[in-house]
Each structure stands twice: as structure tokens, then as C-alpha cells.
Amino acid sequence: MRISTSQITSAGIRQMLLRQAEIQHTQLQLSTQLRVLKPSDDPVAATAISALTSEIAQLEQYNKNGDAAKASNALEETILTSTNDILFRIRELTVALGNGSYTQNEYNSIGVELEESLKELVGLANSKNANGDYLFSGGKVKSQSFIQDASGNIVYNGDQNQRLLRVSSGVVEPISDSGFEVFVDVKNGNGKFTVGSNSANTGGAIIDQGSYQAPPNFLAESYSITFATDASNNTTYTVTGDTSGTTVVPATLYEPDNAISFNGVTVKVTGQPDAGDQLSVIPSTSQNVFSVVQDAIDAIGSFSDTEAGRAEFSNNMTNVQESLNRHMDNVNIVRGKIGGRLNAIDTEFDSNLSQIITNKSSLSDVRDLDIIEASTRYSQQLVVLEAAQASFVRIQGLNLFNFL
Numbered sequence: 001m002r003i004s005t006s007q008i009t010s011a012g013i014r015q016m017l018l019r020q021a022e023i024q025h026t027q028l029q030l031s032t033q034l035r036v037l038k039p040s041d042d043p044v045a046a047t048a049i050s051a052l053t054s055e056i057a058q059l060e061q062y063n064k065n066g067d068a069a070k071a072s073n074a075l076e077e078t079i080l081t082s083t084n085d086i087l088f089r090i091r092e093l094t095v096a097l098g099n100g101s102y103t104q105n106e107y108n109s110i111g112v113e114l115e116e117s118l119k120e121l122v123g124l125a126n127s128k129n130a131n132g133d134y135l136f137s138g139g140k141v142k143s144q145s146f147i148q149d150a151s152g153n154i155v156y157n158g159d160q161n162q163r164l165l166r167v168s169s170g171v172v173e174p175i176s177d178s179g180f181e182v183f184v185d186v187k188n189g190n191g192k193f194t195v196g197s198n199s200a201n202t203g204g205a206i207i208d209q210g211s212y213q214a215p216p217n218f219l220a221e222s223y224s225i226t227f228a229t230d231a232s233n234n235t236t237y238t239v240t241g242d243t244s245g246t247t248v249v250p251a252t253l254y255e256p257d258n259a260i261s262f263n264g265v266t267v268k269v270t271g272q273p274d275a276g277d278q279l280s281v282i283p284s285t286s287q288n289v290f291s292v293v294q295d296a297i298d299a300i301g302s303f304s305d306t307e308a309g310r311a312e313f314s315n316n317m318t319n320v321q322e323s324l325n326r327h328m329d330n331v332n333i334v335r336g337k338i339g340g341r342l343n344a345i346d347t348e349f350d351s352n353l354s355q356i357i358t359n360k361s362s363l364s365d366v367r368d369l370d371i372i373e374a375s376t377r378y379s380q381q382l383v384v385l386e387a388a389q390a391s392f393v394r395i396q397g398l399n400l401f402n403f404l
Contacts (some may be wrong), residue, residue: 136179214264
């Protein structure tokens with residue numbers, strides 16, 4: 001069999017090029033410190049690398065979401081803490097208004113402070129985050145949460161949606177609460193009913209907030225407690241349903257500080273009413289915190305320094321104080337939810353981080369280069385290349401004419 005000079009040359013060059021390609025591949029592995037540079041290097045490992053890389057990127061995104069969710073909830077919690085501080089101060093002021101020795105000027109001074117506190121509350125309710133989004137507008141983040149309507153009332157301008165962020169594959173956490181839930185959707189009075197007095201009263205009857213214990217969990221209608229004088233000049237009271245006109249409690253002797261009970265309602269009346277005076281028991285309705293504070297301001301503005309005027313003012317303050325208590329409780333409930341979210345976000349963050357570390361370790365096992373093995377292989381490949389080059393030179397030098 002004859003082998004031509006061109007065949008020998010081609011075979012030698014091909015082998016040297018293969019050895020150079022191997023060295024180049026090893027050099028690239030060493031420079032990148034990666035074992036698998038392309039899928040053909042190790043198809044099984046390449047599939048695992050793709051899956052692990054994708055999972056790590058997803059977990060890292062979850063933790064970025066967690067950071068954003070934590071920041072948003074922490075900001076809301078800070079705002080609600082300030083809100084409760086203001087509500088506590090407002091309640092202190094309404095309690096102080098019960099001081100029977102205060103003059104009109106002192107009432108007016110408290111009214112001015114209440115007006116400023118109301119402005120602060122509205123400002124907090126219209127807070128924005130770093131992106132300029134309104135915190136309490138629900139899903140309408142670019143709409144101001146609370147606005148003033150044509151009648152001067154502060155009304156909610158957002159929706160009742162709750163914004164969410166996924167912080168792990170199986171957990172989605174809220175990053176906001178709607179202003180409706182935080183500032184609006186709270187029953188006034190004691191949560192079952194409110195009390196009040198007729199502005200035409202001339203006596204000094206004062207009614208407490210009372211309690212309600214009966215099924216169903218709400219009042220069927222409003223009730224009026226009407227006072228009269230019997231033939232013996234004793235004061236009596238009658239309880240009548242405002243809608244049905246039904247007499248719930250017939251004429252009964254009135255005794256100050258004694259409980260008046262009917263249809264699950266229990267209230268206590270103090271002071272001396274005049275014949276014809278009326279007190280009211282009205283089913284609770286949702287009342288936003290701003291109108292509660294405005295009720296206190298309006299009561300100060302219409303205050304009359306008479307026995308009947310002070311009684312009416314006291315009854316109004318009773319409702320305001322009870323409503324404020326319920327709003328403060330509601331804010332604390334929301335803050336409790338936020339605390340739970342923050343704990344859940346921290347838990348998921350740590351879980352994601354543990355999975356990221358585990359996956360990165362697995363990724364390193366299948367993708368990263370064994371530097372010692374690669375360095376040894378590189379040295380061997382150099383030796384093989386040098387040997388191939390030396391052999392090629394010697395074989396190229398073989399010629400029959402050299403022996404003539």
C-alpha cells in the first residue's frame with residue numbers, strides 16, 4: 001500500500017489542529033472556570049444547568065419581590081402608627097371636652113386643635129410610596145385616596161382591591177390595604193347602635209353608649225325614648241319603634257342611673273329630663289374616621305351653655321368617643337395583619353435563600369471546572385501537541401533522495 005506525501009501531510013496537519021482545538025477548549029475552560037461551555041460538552045449536565053439557572057433566577061426574583069413587599073408593608077405600618085397616635089390625641093381632647101367647667105373659649109381652642117388633627121389624618125390617609133403611588137387607594141394607585149366632595153365631606157376615592165406580590169412559588173402576600181378597610185368600613189357608636197338626644201330637648205338627660213345582646217346581631221329599627229310626667233308628677237319614659245310605631249316599653253317610672261332595656265338594648269340615662277324630651281337609639285352604620293372627628297368639631301361649633309345644651313353635647317361626645325375607640329381598634333387590627341405579613345415575608349425570604357444556596361451548590365457540581373484536573377489535562381495536551389509537531393517535522397523530512 002502506498003501513502004502519498006499529500007496524505008501524510010494532511011493527516012499530520014489534521015492531528016495538530018485537533019490537538020490545538022483541545023488545548024484551546026481547555027484554555028477557555030480554565031479562563032471561565034466552567035466545565036460545560038456548550039450543550040455538546042455534556043448534554044445531560046447542560047439540561048441540569050438550564051433548569052437550575054432558571055430556578056435560581058426565579059427564587060432571586062421572589063426575594064426581590066419580598067424586599068418590595070416588606071418595604072411597602074413597613075411604610076404602611078409606620079403610617080398607621082402615626083394615625084393611631086393622632087386618634088389617641090383626638091380622643092384625649094374629646095374626653096377633656098367633658099369638663100363641665102370649660103368656657104366657650106376653651107372649647108374653641110380644642111376645636112382648633114381638632115381641625116389641625118383632622119388635616120393630619122387626611123394627609124396620612126393620602127400618603128404615597130417612593131414610586132408616587134397612593135398607599136390606600138387599593139388598585140387605583142394613581143388616584144388620590146381621599147378627596148373632599150361638593151358638600152365638604154371627606155370621601156374615599158379608591159377601590160377595595162388589595163395589591164399583591166408573589167414572594168415564593170406558593171405564597172402571595174398583600175403589600176397594601178385599601179383606605180376603605182382602614183379608614184371607612186367601621187361601624188359607629190358601639191358597633192351595634194349609636195345614641196343621641198333631640199336638639200329640642202330642654203332637660204338634662206344624658207344617655208350612655210350602652211350595649212346590645214340579642215339575635216340577630218343588629219337592630220331592626222331606630223327607637224325613641226320619650227319622657228313624660230304622669231298624674232302624680234313623676235317622670236316616666238316610653239320606648240317606641242321609629243319605623244313600626246310599636247310601643248316597645250309602655251310608660252315606665254324613670255329612675256336616674258337605672259338601666260333601660262328593650263329588644264336586646266341596654267342603656268343607662270342620668271340627669272333629669274323634662275316632659276317631651278327624647279333620646280334616640282339608632283342602628284350603627286359605617287362612618288369614616290374623618291366624619292367622626294368632624295362630628296366633634298361640629299358639636300363644639302354648635303355648643304350651647306345651657307343644661308340641655310351640655311346634655312346634648314355630652315351625648316354627642318359619647319358617640320364620638322365610642323366611634324374613635326372602634327377606629328383605633330380597627331387600625332390596630334390592620335397593623336396586626338401587617339405584622340403577620342412581615343413575618344411571613346421574612347420566613348419565605350429565608351426559605352428562598354436556603355434554596356438558592358442549595359441550587360447554586362448543585363449548579364457548581366455540574367457546571368464548574370475542576371481546576372486541578374483541567375490544569376493537568378492542559379499540560380498533557382501541550383506535551384501531545386509538541387510531540388505531534390516534532391513528529392510531523394521529522395516525517396516531512398523523510399525523502400528517498402536523502403539515501404542516494
